[in-house]
Amino acid sequence: MDLVIQPGMTFYQISNIFNIPLQLIILSNPYKNPNTLRVGEVVNIPGHFLEKYTIQPGDTLWRISQEHQTSLEQIYAINDVDLYQLRIGDTIFIPKRIEEDILTFNELYTFDRFEEDLFKLVTTYPYITLKEIGQSVMNKPIYEVVIGNGDKHVHVNGSFHANESITTSVIMRFLHDYLLSLSANQPIRGVDMKQFFNEITLSLVPMVNPDGVDLLNKGLPENEYYRELVVDINKGRTNFNNWKANIRGVDLNNQYPANWEIEKNRKRQQPSPRDYPGRAPLTEPEAIAMAELVGREDFDRVLALHTQGKVIYWGYEGLEPENAQKIVNEYSRVSGYTPIRYVDSHAGFKDWFIQDYRKPGYTVELGRGTNPLPFSHFNKIYEETLGIFLTN
Known part of the structure; x- marks a missing residue:
């Protein structure tokens, strides 16, 4: 106004x-x-x-x-x-x-609607900062939203995987509710959001993989080259529910230099809807954008939202700091999710962050079922995850 x-x-x-x-x-x-x-x-x-x-x-x-x-x-x-x-x-x-919802959450996001909602929030609440931190293979912007003015710097991302885009909706809903609470001077679950704002600088990248999300939620790309590419990678199948990768068939959460060679040797050896780590670490623009963001910013912790399983992975090769367990125990208490310290997996965003920065990193697997989780699960998943956001 x-x-x-x-x-x-x-x-x-x-x-x-x-x-x-x-x-x-x-x-x-x-x-x-x-x-x-x-x-x-x-x-x-x-x-x-x-x-x-x-x-x-x-x-x-x-x-x-x-x-x-x-x-x-x-x-x-x-x-x-x-x-x-x-x-x-x-x-x-x-x-x-403004005291009523200005966004609606009744279906999964496409990139266009996601971008439109971001611009609406920035116009209405201009104290948040919207940055383009990179572009996808198909030149869609990868957006970061920054809100808060605190010394603690926390990062949260979603939709590394195409068929897990309900995580974008969860992040956007939290941002929306956070902004409404500040405007109305109302707490969320008893948490004073003005104090939250003054204590925490929150970095959000709600949609890491916009091309993959659109493939699932919008349909085949209009671009003829990529339309033919994904059909070829998917063995001619027109059902893309199993698609986790970016539009080139590279799994973005297998792209990080944290024992990447292990994943390279035991996973897919060519572009695939899932589990192909690429020809080398950090070849894909989406993964590079996230790595460069972390390199520029002094994040105190990172959370990568995925689906499904209602678990929180929090360790990597014994390199996680001492306070990581205390944090994950609180996440578990407020969400009901099970903490898991180690799993035989490498080359993920969380793994690399812990390895290179020796700070707390978490992969939070939202909900339970078969990916992509139906949007009818959204409200329950959001309520489970809300406590994790507020714990920061």
């Missing part, structure tokens, strides 16, 4: 009028100097929208404020007119706090 600065207005005053933390006002207007606001400047008020209202016979500003559940101060702040000279038929604007 745009607000035009009137004489004497400050960010502190705006924060009080709209009951929004001052920090969120400042972060939503990164190119404004809070100390030198000029009359006529436009600033963004996060989590609000404007509703037109036409003055009716018998209206008073107090009556309008009561009927619309807003304050006189907010009405004065948003309308740069003489409100005492209003006539029947004049139009004013009523500021409204």
Whole structure:
């Protein structure tokens, strides 16, 4: 929502009028100097929208404020007119706090709808940062969302595997609920989200493998080369439910230099819907983008969301730090998922993070069933995972 600065207005005053933390006002207007606001400047008020209202016979500003559940101060702040000279038929604007869902979660994401929802959130809550950290094989952006201003730096990703895209929905739902709670000054499961915001900088990459997700949830690519390629890799089958790989048939979670050679020798030796580690580590643009992101940022821990099994893998070759077990025990308590320290698997994102950075890394297998899990499982999976998000 745009607000035009009137004489004497400050960010502190705006924060009080709209009951929004001052920090969120400042972060939503990164190119404004809070100390030198000029009359006529436009600033963004996060989590609000404007509703037109036409003055009716018998209206008073107090009556309008009561009927619309807003304050006189907010009405004065948003309308740069003489409100005492209003006539029947004049139009004013009523500021409204967004308190209802602005996204819908009733089906699996395609990339286009995912991108549209991201842009909607960034426009409504401009204190979050949206970055393009790389591109897929088919040149779709790989997006990172950053929210928070804390010293603890936590990363969460989803949809490394194409047929596990319900993980994208889980991450997007948490981001959506987090933003709504900040706007409404409401906790989530008793957690003060303003405090959460001030303590944790959260990095989210909800869709690591957009080409693969679209293959499952949208259908064959329009691009003739890749359409023929995936049909060939899939042995002519038109059912892609078993497809985990990127569009070139490389399993992105077998792409990391953590005993990659072991996986290379015992898994598929050519492009496949699943379990082909590639011709070398980090050949695929999606895997490279994630590795470069980790290299740029000083993450304190990472979580990779997958499906299925209701387990949390948390160790790798004895290289995990001492505090990793305490963290996973709390994840287990709030989710009901079973912690598993070691498994005969290598070359995964979590494995590589633990190996190279000696920090806590987790692969969280959401839900239970056969991939791709039906979207009817979504609400239950989200409730199980929510506690893990909030534990950070």
